[in-house]
Amino acid sequence: MARKKIVYNFDYDSKFLNEHNVKKLAYDLTHDADTSEKILDCLFTAEVTDEQIAEATGIKLNFVRKILYKFFDAGISNYTRVKDPETQWFTYYWKFDSRKAAKLIEQEYNKHNEEIKETLEYEENNMFFVCPNGCRYAFDEASDFQFICPRCDEKLEYEDNQNIINDIKQLKSAYIVNEE
Ligand SMILES: [Zn+2]
Numbered sequence: 001m002a003r004k005k006i007v008y009n010f011d012y013d014s015k016f017l018n019e020h021n022v023k024k025l026a027y028d029l030t031h032d033a034d035t036s037e038k039i040l041d042c043l044f045t046a047e048v049t050d051e052q053i054a055e056a057t058g059i060k061l062n063f064v065r066k067i068l069y070k071f072f073d074a075g076i077s078n079y080t081r082v083k084d085p086e087t088q089w090f091t092y093y094w095k096f097d098s099r100k101a102a103k104l105i106e107q108e109y110n111k112h113n114e115e116i117k118e119t120l121e122y123e124e125n126n127m128f129f130v131c132p133n134g135c136r137y138a139f140d141e142a143s144d145f146q147f148i149c150p151r152c153d154e155k156l157e158y159e160d161n162q163n164i165i166n167d168i169k170q171l172k173s174a175y176i177v178n179e180e
Contacts, residue, residue, distance in 0.1 A: 006041040014102035015178040021105045022076075022096075024174055028108075029074050030067055035059055039067050040096070043077060047093040068094055075100035105175055112173035120168045129156035 008019040026036035038057040042048050050068060054061040071077035079092040129142035131149035137156060147156040 006044050008040075008044050010098040010102075012098035012102055014098070014106070015180070016102045016105040016109060016175065017098060018176060018178055021175045022101060025074075025076065025101060025105055025108070026071070029070050029076070032067075035063070035067060039064065039071075043094060043096040047080065047095045049091055049093060053094070075104065109173045109175040109177070112175065116168060116171045116173075119171075120165065123161050123165050123168060128159045128161050130159045131156055 008022060010017040022040060023033070023037055026040055027033045030036040035057075038059060039053055042053045042056055048056075050061060050064050053059070053068075054064045057064070068077060072079070076097055077094055078097050079094045082091045082093065083089070084091065127139040128136055129139065129147060130136050131152050131154040133149070133152050133154065135149050135151050136159070137145065137149075142156050145156070148154070149156055
């Protein structure tokens with residue numbers, strides 16, 4: 001049965017906040033897309049308790065708590081504690097923390113772009129040599145090995161890495177920035 005489509009509304013304004021990024025971030029934290037999306041759906045529907053989430057999703061309560069604390073540790077969810085005046089027990093109402101999530105996504109986005117930039121610079125600023133079996137060395141290394149592959153004992157040949165450079169130029173962060 002298809003789940004009801006939940007609208008992901010954010011109470012904080014950021015070009016990094018969208019449903020795709022939030023799901024991706026949750027997945028990076030939990031490595032469990034289905035469970036984390038079901039729990040996110042609940043957090044974007046209302047402030048909910050862990051029991052309500054377990055009931056709504058059919059996920060075991062302990063597992064719901066585990067995921068919520070993972071979100072909490074990362075900072076993308078927080079809770080309000082309400083004390084029952086009669087039983088003195090606390091109930092925890094969970095919600096999504098848009099502001100912190102936006103910061104985290106921005107950090108990850110910048111990190112990805114930095115990695116891509118460094119990889120590109122490394123390819124652009126070096127000459128590479130390859131053996132027939134595909135082992136690959138930058139010039140300094142290849143020169144140290146006197147242009148003989150130390151693994152295969154084969155001759156190292158100059159490699160034109162323009163295609164690799166072109167491919168790297170196409171790389172993008174898995175996080176998407178919202179259009180203005
Ligand atoms: Zn080799």
